[in-house]
Amino acid sequence: MHKVIAIDLNGRVYQLDERGYDSLCRYLEHAESRLGTNPDKAEIIRDLEQSIGEKLTRYLGGDRTVVTTAEVEQVLGEVGPVEGVDAPLAGHTTVPAGAAPTAPPRRLYLIRDGAMISGLCAGIAAYCNLDPTLVRVAFVASAVIEIAYLDRPPVLTAGLYVLLMFLVPAKTTSEGPTQTAHEPVPVKVHRGVERVKALFGRVHHTPQ
């Protein structure tokens, strides 16, 4: 059994498996971020959703009711990443200054891949563009200093670590740390659901 999520893309309902849904949310978040302050952002996103929906349709029919993750990713690959049009095109420089897309914001994540404990140090390292080992050593050094100079268990260091572990959202990735630091990703499923409220459907638990 695995979870299937139903979404509504331009009036048609599609059922995606959970990871496929996450990929779609990530794609749309990235698209929004790349479009920055583009005044037609909402319309472009609707156009993209329509194209994605049309491409997903080809995988359905007959007994097939659920689009798999691989199929969603295939479709997203065909639609391609959203590119800003801030660069002068065909000799034009008439793009309004306000339309220049903003760079995706840097976000701090727990990086689970290759994590020693929670991935916090790897996340901080990716955010600051440092070697994760250096951040780990800094945490250990801070604990040692606390023990040696304050003559107590490292409550401050450990407390800070645990606090951040709960505050910072997690992300599983096989990408390089620098990409992780810059790539906008829905940090929580709830946020992804909010973001794609136009896609909002209902959640099923369907035996597969």
Next chain:
Amino acid sequence: MGTPHLHEKFASIRKGLLEFLILKIVSSDKVYVADMLQRLSTTEFATQEGTLYPLLSKMRREGTVDYEWQESDAGPPRKYYKLTAKGRSQLEELSDYWAHINQTLEYLGRGEPCTK
């Protein structure tokens, strides 16, 4: 056509020419985005929706193309793009400019001075 090396070298030129090519495509007929992609797919200018939609919206803001909704048998209504009067005059300007660039390349190749 061309080696991967050349493909890479001329990437920014191709990107810059895309708007010109879109104007050319919509000058002949009202076209849906999938048709544009299809026509470009067999050329060096093959592109994707992620690039095309932002470009089309910019071109519409600038008034060179416009669209109208048309019902589709295959699903929801689709946007069909067409050239505006401004787009037509811009296409002419771009065509002239492109011809001039070609002429420049030609002259330079012969080692003759080029003046506009």
